[in-house]
Amino acid sequence: MFIVMIGPPGVGKGTQCKRLVNRLGIPHVSTGDMLREARKSVSHGEDLLAHMDRGRLVSDEVVTELVERRLELPDCQNGCLFDGFPRTIQQAETLDKILGKHGKSVGLAIEMSGDDKLLVQRMLKRAVEEQRPDDTVETLTRRLEIYQRETVPVAKYYEERGLLCQVSGIGTPDEVSLTIRQQIRDNGGKYRENSS
Ligand code: AP5
Numbered sequence: 786m787f788i789v790m791i792g793p794p795g796v797g798k799g800t801q802c803k804r805l806v807n808r809l810g811i812p813h814v815s816t817g818d819m820l821r822e823a824r825k826s827v828s829h830g831e832d833l834l835a836h837m838d839r840g841r842l843v844s845d846e847v848v849t850e851l852v853e854r855r856l857e858l859p860d861c862q863n864g865c866l867f868d869g870f871p872r873t874i875q876q877a878e879t880l881d882k883i884l885g886k887h888g889k890s891v892g893l894a895i896e897m898s899g900d901d902k903l904l905v906q907r908m909l910k911r912a913v914e915e916q917r918p919d920d921t922v923e924t925l926t927r928r929l930e931i932y933q934r935e936t937v938p939v940a941k942y943y944e945e946r947g948l949l950c951q952v953s954g955i956g957t958p959d960e961v962s963l964t965i966r967q968q969i970r971d972n973g974g975k976y977r978e979n980s981s
């Protein structure tokens with residue numbers, strides 16, 4: 786199953802995806818992680834740096850090319866858990882085309898929500914723990930604005946197709962996981978309860 790995880794910065798997409806992938810038996814495809822890796826290379830480096838560190842979205846072309854190449858690998862043939870992708874309507878449409886070429890489609894979109902104050906607290910805590918250059922108050926404000934403008938319509942895109950479920954990101958990681966797992970089960974996802 787191809788599952789899309791949508792949510793504002795700091796809501797816990799990465800935290801939850803890491804907990805889910807083993808039990809779902811599909812890989813975690815995080816465009817944020819892929820871009821942080823790609824920026825180390827000479828060909829992409831400076832361009833990506835300029836966008837990511839300012840909290841702006843990287844171009845749809847760069848992101849969808851990375852995703853398309855990732856989806857060609859054998860581990861993605863039965864599905865994957867997208868984290869932070871698609872983030873624009875154009876990316877959502879391109880993903881449908883890429884999967885459609887192989888007779889596949891998105892099976893479920895999960896929208897995580899949280900209030901802005903909590904998101905800022907979590908990001909500032911992570912800034913101390915992980916030193917991500919885009920975890921500053923100024924950049925976070927921009928990322929939240931861009932989320933509202935560009936990515937909230939993506940949740941609507943999936944809602945219109947009957948694929949969206951909404952989950953609160955507020956609560957302990959265990960509490961949030963429980964709700965997400967229930968949603969996946971209710972929506973036909975194969976979730977192995979007893980494996981780790
Ligand atoms: P990306 O890496 O995707 O960042 P993001 O969406 O801003 O989200 P974060 O990773 O910051 O937050 P998260 O929801 O994963 O939360 P986490 O689990 O870490 O993207 C970075 C940049 O790359 C973008 O700004 C853009 O420039 C570019 N980019 C990426 N994808 C793109 C795309 N598709 N198109 C264009 N550009 C793209 O949790 C946050 C903190 O909270 C952690 O410290 C965690 O331990 C803690 N936490 C999590 N859950 C809980 C909980 N329940 N209770 C308490 N603490 C918790």
Ligand code: MG
Binds near residue numbers: 798799800817869
């Ligand atoms: Mg993340």
